[in-house]
Amino acid sequence: MKRLFAxxxxxxxxxxxxxxxxxxxxxxxxxxxxxxxxxxxxxxxxAVNDFRILVNIYDGLVRYKDGTLEVEPxxxxxxxxxxxxxxxxxxxxxxxxxxxxxxxxxxxxxFDFERMLDEKSPYHDTGPFPLAFFFSAVxxxxxxxxxxxTFKLKEPYAPFLSNLAYPTGLIVSPEAVKKYGKDFGRxxxxxxxxxxxxxxxxxxxxxxKNPDYWDGAPDLDxxxxxxxxxxxxxxxxxxxGGLDIMVEVPPDSLQQFRSDASxxxxxxxxxxxxxxxLNAKEAPFDNKLARQAANYAxxxxxxxxxxxxxxxxxxxxxxxxxxxxxxxxKLEPYPYDPAKAKELLKEAGYKGEEVTFYVTExxxxxxxxxxxxxxxxxxxxxxxxxxxxxxxxxxxxxxKVNPGLEGKAAMAEMAWMTxxxxxxxxxxxxxxxxxxxxxxxxxxxxxxxxxxxLDKARQVTDQAERAKLYKQMQEIVHDDAPWVFVANWKQNxxxxxxxxxxxxxxxxFLMLQHVKKAS
Amino acid sequence: MVPYIxxxxxxxxxxxxxxxxxxxxxxxxxxxxxxxxxxxxYATPENVEKLNRALxxxxxLPQQYLIWLGNLxxxxxxxxxxxxxxxxxxxxxxxxxxxILAGAALLICSxxxxxxxxxxxxxxxxxxxxxxxxxxxxGISTPSFWLGLLLILIFSVSLRWLPVSGxxxxxxxxxxxxxxxxxxLPALTLSAVATGVIARLTRTxxxxxxxxxxxxxxxxxxxxESRVIGKHAFKPALVNIVPVIGIQAGFVIGGAVYIETxxxxxxxxxxxxxxxxxxxxxxxxxxxxxVAAAYVLFNLVADVVQTLLxxxxx
Numbered sequence: 006m007k008r009l010f011a012x013x014x015x016x017x018x019x020x021x022x023x024x025x026x027x028x029x030x031x032x033x034x035x036x037x038x039x040x041x042x043x044x045x046x047x048x049x050x051x052a053v054n055d056f057r058i059l060v061n062i063y064d065g066l067v068r069y070k071d072g073t074l075e076v077e078p079x080x081x082x083x084x085x086x087x088x089x090x091x092x093x094x095x096x097x098x099x100x101x102x103x104x105x106x107x108x109x110x111x112x113x114x115x116f117d118f119e120r121m122l123d124e125k126s127p128y129h130d131t132g133p134f135p136l137a138f139f140f141s142a143v144x145x146x147x148x149x150x151x152x153x154x155t156f157k158l159k160e161p162y163a164p165f166l167s168n169l170a171y172p173t174g175l176i177v178s179p180e181a182v183k184k185y186g187k188d189f190g191r192x193x194x195x196x197x198x199x200x201x202x203x204x205x206x207x208x209x210x211x212x213x214k215n216p217d218y219w220d221g222a223p224d225l226d227x228x229x230x231x232x233x234x235x236x237x238x239x240x241x242x243x244x245x246g247g248l249d250i251m252v253e254v255p256p257d258s259l260q261q262f263r264s265d266a267s268x269x270x271x272x273x274x275x276x277x278x279x280x281x282x283l284n285a286k287e288a289p290f291d292n293k294l295a296r297q298a299a300n301y302a303x304x305x306x307x308x309x310x311x312x313x314x315x316x317x318x319x320x321x322x323x324x325x326x327x328x329x330x331x332x333x334x335k336l337e338p339y340p341y342d343p344a345k346a347k348e349l350l351k352e353a354g355y356k357g358e359e360v361t362f363y364v365t366e367x368x369x370x371x372x373x374x375x376x377x378x379x380x381x382x383x384x385x386x387x388x389x390x391x392x393x394x395x396x397x398x399x400x401x402x403x404x405k406v407n408p409g410l411e412g413k414a415a416m417a418e419m420a421w422m423t424x425x426x427x428x429x430x431x432x433x434x435x436x437x438x439x440x441x442x443x444x445x446x447x448x449x450x451x452x453x454x455x456x457x458x459l460d461k462a463r464q465v466t467d468q469a470e471r472a473k474l475y476k477q478m479q480e481i482v483h484d485d486a487p488w489v490f491v492a493n494w495k496q497n498x499x500x501x502x503x504x505x506x507x508x509x510x511x512x513x514f515l516m517l518q519h520v521k522k523a524s
Numbered sequence: 525m526v527p528y529i530x531x532x533x534x535x536x537x538x539x540x541x542x543x544x545x546x547x548x549x550x551x552x553x554x555x556x557x558x559x560x561x562x563x564x565x566y567a568t569p570e571n572v573e574k575l576n577r578a579l580x581x582x583x584x585l586p587q588q589y590l591i592w593l594g595n596l597x598x599x600x601x602x603x604x605x606x607x608x609x610x611x612x613x614x615x616x617x618x619x620x621x622x623x624i625l626a627g628a629a630l631l632i633c634s635x636x637x638x639x640x641x642x643x644x645x646x647x648x649x650x651x652x653x654x655x656x657x658x659x660x661x662x663g664i665s666t667p668s669f670w671l672g673l674l675l676i677l678i679f680s681v682s683l684r685w686l687p688v689s690g691x692x693x694x695x696x697x698x699x700x701x702x703x704x705x706x707x708x709l710p711a712l713t714l715s716a717v718a719t720g721v722i723a724r725l726t727r728t729x730x731x732x733x734x735x736x737x738x739x740x741x742x743x744x745x746x747x748x749e750s751r752v753i754g755k756h757a758f759k760p761a762l763v764n765i766v767p768v769i770g771i772q773a774g775f776v777i778g779g780a781v782y783i784e785t786x787x788x789x790x791x792x793x794x795x796x797x798x799x800x801x802x803x804x805x806x807x808x809x810x811x812x813x814x815v816a817a818a819y820v821l822f823n824l825v826a827d828v829v830q831t832l833l834x835x836x837x838x
Binding site for chain 2: 030033035040041043044046049051052132133135136138187188190191206207208209229231232233234235237238241242244245246247368369397398399400401403404405407432440443444445
């Protein structure tokens with residue numbers, strides 16, 4: 006009876022409902038997002054999920070060149086860096102206007118950075134701006150003339166340009182900020198390829214074509230971003246035709262889309278590294294041999310192929326290969342060699358003491374941390390290391406790991422996604438980055454040589470010179486093995502067959518300027 | 525009746541007040557804080573401290589609570605750290621979506637449950653009773669999120685009759701038929717368990733009444749069977765069923781958490797889940813407060829309806 010009733014109810018509704026609702030609208034691209042955006046103010050957000058929308062509404066002074074993590078001109082036509090690396094002078098593109106009609110110029114750039122960095126700015130209270138420290142090296146921003154803006158830095162800081170290419174450096178309309186104040190994040194205005202149209206909370210964000218886009222108007226009339234938090238639901242929407250593009254497809258479902266001709270699967274390695282922090286302050290991992298043993302003992306290929314089902318590559322060192330210019334491609338991952346691991350453990354004097362291993366249930370970039378943690382535990386036990394797993398929810402996990410592992414655990418899972426080869430090692434591998442000094446070196450790795458290389462790499466502005474320093478750093482860190490280097494995640498996306506010109510980027514941003522949709 | 529209702533409403537105030545303190549304490553006790561959640565990988569102690577200051581979280585706990593309470597009394601629930609918008613706007617929007625979903629589910633489960641229970645009782649041990657009993661058992665035992673995914677696979681992915689998720693069409697739509705169209709699957713899924721519970725209870729309550737002497741008398745008088753069942757038996761049975769429907773209303777709102785996640789229904793349940801994992805204290809407070817107030821209200825309504833139905837309780 007219940008079923009009968011249910012069916013009757015549903016049938017009654019079909020009569021009311023318009024047909025073919027599940028199809029996406031013509032010449033509007035529907036993108037499946039993993040969560041509701043927090044804000045569309047680029048200075049106020051931290052999540053890739055939000056960046057995917059922002060990079061289509063705003064431009065920065067510079068941007069990443071298609072398919073790379075190298076910067077190229079965007080709103081700035083060109084720039085000059087002083088010999089001491091402390092003064093950056095940008096020449097701005099003329100004739101560009103924000104979507105609200107106000108002009109883009111040097112004053113706008115100055116306004117934006119002062120809003121974010123200067124607590125005395127009248128619009129600083131439109132924040133908070135959690136990633137403002139990306140620009141903490143900036144001392145002063147000077148609008149020399151409408152088309153020229155100069156950044157004075159407190160000290161030479163080589164990652165400055167790639168930080169400008171990051172969403173935190175996107176340029177917003179000062180007039181819109183003044184108009185909307187704290188609500189600017191819901192009334193965004195930039196110079197990008199798409200104009201903000203509508204944000205229907207928890208349902209969709211709609212952006213429409215900017216016909217006057219300085220870099221060529223897009224082909225699509227609109228893009229609709231839909232937040233769908235449950236992965237299974239997202240897949241069902243994709244299968245039923247409710248989405249044109251879906252990102253972050255779970256490994257289990259990739260095969261299904263691959264074998265279906267009406268979908269195209271794309272993958273792109275990004276600046277991500279998944280690793281185990283080893284506590285280098287306490288036994289057993291205070292001994293380099295024991296740390297190397299862990300690297301030999303863990304079968305990374307099996308982790309990547311079986312648990313992650315090919316959605317990641319085996320990592321060789323601390324720097325992801327996506328930073329092509331700074332990556333040392335001579336580096337080889339530690340091979341899987343349990344016999345050698347046993348030998349090294351013996352040599353290190355390890356006597357089978359139990360070690361504690363912090364595992365998280367899930368978190369940004371952590372992939373499949375519980376399954377991976379269990380497999381790692383099994384690999385280590387196979388070479389005679391007794392491992393006790395302690396599992397925490399992501400926020401609690403960060404609260405445990407970030408203050409340092411001393412007295413608590415011998416190892417912990419961790420993953421980072423960054424925008425410059427400087428960020429991760431600088432924050433996690435220097436002696437000056439111990440947790441009590443405000444860094445993330447939770448395993449207390451310390452090597453003066455590495456410290457020197459990383460400090461120097463910030464000072465020189467020549468990319469080739471920087472690359473050389475990073476490569477030296479990678480070789481030393483690879484040998485010292487402060488971490489077990491495990492995986493580099495490949496971001497994936499599925500598109501419907503009519504979608505053309507879509508390409509994933511190593512930055513993990515979703516650039517939709519050149520996407521077309523065949524009807 | 526009015527003084528009774530007023531007394532009950534007044535009694536709810538300390539309950540809600542105590543609840544806000546408990547929520548506040550629990551949120552303070554669980555490890556992790558909003559600044560860490562926002563900053564993620566970049567949560568250096570220095571950055572966390574700076575952000576906490578910007579968010580007003582550097583004050584002591586009692587201070588934070590008092591500020592919150594003071595604002596509440598002025599009708600201000602604060603501003604969500606993670607959504608950059610007033611908590612009240614978000615909570616009201618989300619709660620009305622939940623009310624629509626839960627209301628539809630409650631309507632379905634009341635109608636279907638009562639109908640099934642009556643048929644089952646009248647045809648005791650007949651084939652209809654057996655089929656209904658089995659369906660009820662299946663309905664009660666099936667995890668709702670699983671049932672939801674199954675229905676999506678059948679009706680949305682394979683047959684393409686109904687939408688997978690959302691409350692309105694993303695393009696056009698926005699009217700009542702569009703809402704009903706999107707509401708069908710989640711409401712049916714959400715009502716499954718409650719339908720079973722109500723059907724079972726109706727069956728028992730009806731059977732009990734049908735065994736009474738006055739029913740035999742009514743039948744002996746030659747009254748039509750439909751009148752015996754509909755008027756003489758059903759009305760007194762309803763007195764025992766209504767409070768259960770009131771309790772089910774609470775369960776339906778609780779169960780909406782899963783359904784809202786599966787169907788991406790923009791309700792308050794899925795909001796609370798996200799708010800807790802991002803440690804968005806003010807959003808959790810606002811959400812819990814509204815849900816708890818609704819709970820109190822539903823139970824009150826159920827009690828009042830029961831009193832109206834049963835003269836003995838007046």
